[in-house]
Amino acid sequence: MKVLIYSAKDYEIPYMEKANKGKHKLTFITEALSSDTAIKAVGYDAVSIFSGDEACFLTIEKLHGFGVKYITLRSTGYDNVNLRAAARSNIKVANVPAYSPYAIAEHAVSLLLALNRKLIESNRRVEHFNFDQNHLIGMDLNGKTVGVIGTGRIGSVLTKIMHGFGCKILGFDLEINDDLVKKYGVDYVSLEQLCSNSDIISIHVPLTSETHQLIDERLIEFMKPGMFLINTARGGIVNTEHVINGLKKGIIGALGIDVYENERGIFFKDRSLEIPNDDMLTKLIAMPNVLITGHHAYLTKEALTNIAETTIYNLDCWSSDTELENEILLSAERV
Structure with a gap:
């Protein structure tokens, strides 16, 4: 062929x-x-x-x-x-x-860890022989509540990993995974309840007509102030403009994404000599509490x-x- x-x-x-x-x-x-x-x-x-x-x-x-x-x-x-x-x-x-559900789930956790412990900023300082520790405070993951939106193959692996950190897991999916409930004590709740009670939310659903811009201003209003939002699924699942507003208000304390709503025509190429004319992406890149990778979570x-x-x-x-x-x-x- x-x-x-x-x-x-x-x-x-x-x-x-x-x-x-x-x-x-x-x-x-x-x-x-x-x-x-x-x-x-x-x-x-x-x-x-x-x-x-x-x-x-x-x-x-x-x-x-x-x-x-x-x-x-x-x-x-x-x-x-x-x-x-x-x-x-x-x-x-x-x-x-x-x-490889492991590749995606592990990348999601990597984004979370880097954001939480300010690893990028710390490394940037050390490269200039600046060993000051101000503004590098993170939090223990142990005891925190993680909301997993989508508990299929990837969401299940992430659940296992975060359970290993000592986190409580809230799940949202059309189908309850009884195995996750038994092994890791996952509590399946409504999307609103998940947003209201999670310190960290990680997205692992496919992009469908039902999930398109699922994370919007309505759901963001339910979220705990200072929460961490991680998306390694599809950019179109979140309303980027609403997420930026959530970051500005401090509702979203940190954002880690491997996907972007308007990534087509931008990602997968070297754009350093032709900066994309994309206001939302420019705003995200400029924010110190946002970590973006170029759709390479799968790259193992x-x-x-x-x-x-x-x-x-x-x-x-x-x-x-x-x-x-x-x-x-x-x-x-x-x-």
């Missing part, structure tokens, strides 16, 4: 080639998929895309016209694919449902291996006309 890999990164290519073992003809390009770059897929059976690519209605229509039959995502989320258009064009879509050796192997597995199944459990059906469409 001829496959065009959009948004290919130098670090992931060896993993893809190793997993492929010469079975498919892979072509790697750095450009992201869009309606403008879809023409590069002429002559290919399948395309592989990442979370920063855009498989909108127009792009899908073009891919269909160029003879593309398959789209395999190198990510779990698929909110960037118009599944309705894909189904109408008879283009099959698959994702990587579980490449284990995750890259699993992403590559699952991507090739998806292609193998399509190539051999074998039933594929990772195929995404129209009924699962995201926003």
Whole structure:
């Protein structure tokens, strides 16, 4: 099968080639998929895309016209694919449902620890031989209440980690995970109750029509003053403007994010010589109590291996006309 890999990164290519073992003809390009770059897929059976690519209605229509039959995502989320258009064009879509929940959960905890203990600021001072300790006070995590929004694979791992710190865990999900209740004493509550009682909130839900801008000014008003908000899920789950207002008011004491509402077209590239014209991002970067990483929570050796192997597995199944459990059906469409 001829496959065009959009948004290919130098670090992931060896993993893809190793997993492929010469079975498919892979072509790697750095450009992201869009309606403008879809023409590069002429002559290919399948395309592989990442979370920063855009498989909108127009792009899908073009891919269909160029003879593309398959789209395999190198990510779990698929909110960037118009599944309705894909189904109408008879283009099959698959994702990587579980490449490494540990990578994401551990990154979320890393953001929390760095913010809480002021590690970035402390290191910045030491680099200038400034060993002053003023304004570096954090808090013990032991005994604090952590609200986990979404207790699926990633949320479950985060729950286990935070329980190890001695935290009380509040959970919010459409389905109660009885195993988490038994092992870690998770107390499932309403979203409002979770916001009212949590010292720390970590988001681990997919982006859907129901979760789009879930964290807005209404929920922020329920939050404890000075709470920590962590988002390693999808940027669109929070209303960034409302979160900035929450930071200014002191309701949100610290914000750690690996994703951003308007990251498409900004993240995954070096923008140091062309600063993005994005007021909200500029405001966030300027705030000392905000820590942003560029959507790299997934970036571990284990995750890259699993992403590559699952991507090739998806292609193998399509190539051999074998039933594929990772195929995404129209009924699962995201926003």
